[in-house]
Amino acid sequence: MRTFLLTLAGLAIGGTALAGLVFSGALNRSVVSRTVETPLTAEQIKALAPQGAKVAAAADCYACHTARGGAPWAGGMPFETPFGVIHATNISPSREGIGGWSRAEFHRALRDGIAPGGRHLYPAMPYTSYRGMTEGDVDALFAYMTTRTPMPVGNAKNGLAFPFDQRWTLAAWNFLNLPASVAEPNPERSELWNRGRYVTEALGHCGECHTPRDLTQGLRTSKALTGAVIEGLEAPDITPAGLTHMGFSAASLATFMGSGLSAQGAATHQMFDVVHFSTRHMDRADLLAMAAYFFDRDALTDEAPAVLPEPAPVAADVAARAQATYAGLCAGCHGAMGEGIPHVSVAMRGNASLRTASPSGFVRAVLAGLPAQSFPDGERMEAMPSFAADLDDAAMADLTNWMRAEWGGQAPTVQTRDVAAVRATLTTRHAAGD
C-alpha cells in the first residue's frame, strides 16, 4: 500500500512537472529558422511547385495521405500502431487540410511536428525524419501542396486509448526522440553519398519502417536500418550486410527502387506502395545516390553480376515433400526450376524473399496471396493465389525450408511455429482459401 501511494505521488509530481515543462515550452526545440516567417510570393510559389512535386514523391506523402479509393491528398488512410489506430489527415489546401497555413506553420508541422495552434502531430507522421529536410525543399513542397485541388473532406477520428489521445504528452516524446539538430553534410564523404543520405533519411524516411523502435516507439538509431517488424511483416535489414545477404548490389538496388522489379524479385506488401507512389517517380540520379548511401560507397563502379548462392543441405524427406508441393502448386507459374514467367510471376531462384533473416514475408505471400501489381513501362506481375487452405503449417515449413535452401542458400531453420505465427495474422477469408 505504502509503495502504491508513493508511486501514485511520484506519478502525480512527475506528471505535474512534465505538464509544467510542456506548457512552459522548455521542451520545444525548433529547427525552423526565422527566415520562413516571410511569406512566399505567388510568383515564387508558381516557380517552386514543380520542384515540390519531386520532393513530395521522394518523401512519399501521397501513399499515406490518400486513402485507397479516396480523394487525392484528403487523408483517411488508417495505421495500426501499438497504441491504437491513427488516420492520416487531409493535407490538401482545404479548410479541413492545410488551407490557410502560413509558410512558417507548414515548416513547423513538417520539421518540428507541431501544427498551427500548437497542436502536436503524432509521430506516425515522420517529422523526426523530415526534420532533416532543407528549407528550400520544404518551401518547394509547401508551394506544391498549396497549389493542389482543395478537397473538402473531414478528418477521421483516431482510435487511441488514454493517455495516448493526449497530444500534449508528445512534447515529452519529442524531448526523448526528436533530434535537437539535423545532420550536416559530411565533408569527408562524396557529394553522391551525402545526397544519398539526405534522400534516404530526410526525404525517403526509410528508417521509419526499416529501423527497430524502442518502448516509446522512438527509432533506435544505434540499430539504424537493421530491420524491424511493422504491421506484422518484416521490413528487412537494409544495411550493406543485409542488402548483400538478400543478393542486392548497388546497381540492382537502384533498379529495384526505380522499377519495383529486379533479379531479386518484385516489391511486395508495403514496399510495393513505396515503389508505386514514391521511388518509381524519383530521378535516376537520386536512386543511384540512395544506392551508394545504402552500400556506404562514395562512388558507384561497374559491378560483376551477383552470383547466386550455393544451395544449402536439406534433409531428403523434407526436400521430397517440398518438391511435391512445389510441383503441384507453385511450378505452374514460377517454373519447375524456379525461373518464373516474364510479366507474370517472379523467379524464385535467387529471390530476396528466400534470403532474408526472417521467412515471414515469404510465408505471408504464400498463405495470403498477393494482388496483381503494375510496374513502370507497362510491366506487370499477376495476382498470386492464397494457399492457406492447401498447406498446413508442416507442409508450409517444409516448402519454405527447401526453397530457402535450394534457391536462397539459407540453412533450413524454419519451424512449424514460425508458420503458425504468420497464419495467425491472416483474415478468415485467407484461411478459407477463397
Add this chain to the structure above:
Amino acid sequence: MTALPKPQTLSLTVNSKPVSMPVPQGVSMQEFLHEWLGLTGARMGCGQGICNACTVMVEEPGKLPREVRTCITGAHWFEGKTVRTVEGHARQNADGSLTLSPVQQAFVEGFAFQCGYCTPGFVTAATVLIERLRAAPVPREAVERVVSEALDPHICRCTGYVRYHTAVRDLVLATPGLVTA
C-alpha cells in the same frame, strides 16, 4: 536436352470413376485431363491462373467443394482426390439422353453464354457456390453479393457477365434451402 520426367503413378477419382495410371512428373492437371483422359472441357485460356476457364471442382469428404485452376496446378497434386470436370455435371439417362444439371439448364435457358469457351469455368463456379449455400444458406439480401464474389474471378471475352449473373442469382433464389427466411 534434359531427360524426360520420370513417370509416377497417379490415382484419383474423376467424374465418379476411379482412374490410375503412370503420368510424368511435372504434367499439369489440365494436360492430364486433355491428353490422358480425353476430357477437354476444362479449357486452356491464359495458362496463368487468371481467366479461370480451366477450373474443376474438388470434393473431399467432410469439406465444402472447392474450385481449383487446372492450368497452374500439377496433376499429381490431385492424388487421391475426387474431381468433377464440366463433363461430370449432366446426368446420363438409361436411354442414353442427358439431363443437364440445374446450373447448366439455367445457363441454357438464360442464354448465358455465347462462344462457350469460358462456360466450363462458370458452371464449376456456380455449382460450387450452390453446394456451399446448401451447407450455409445466406440471407436473401446477400445473394447478389455472393453470386458476384463467386463469378468475379471468371473472365468472359464475349462479356456475358450479366446473363451469367442473372441465371445464377435466379437459380439460387428458386432453389429451396439456399436462402434463409
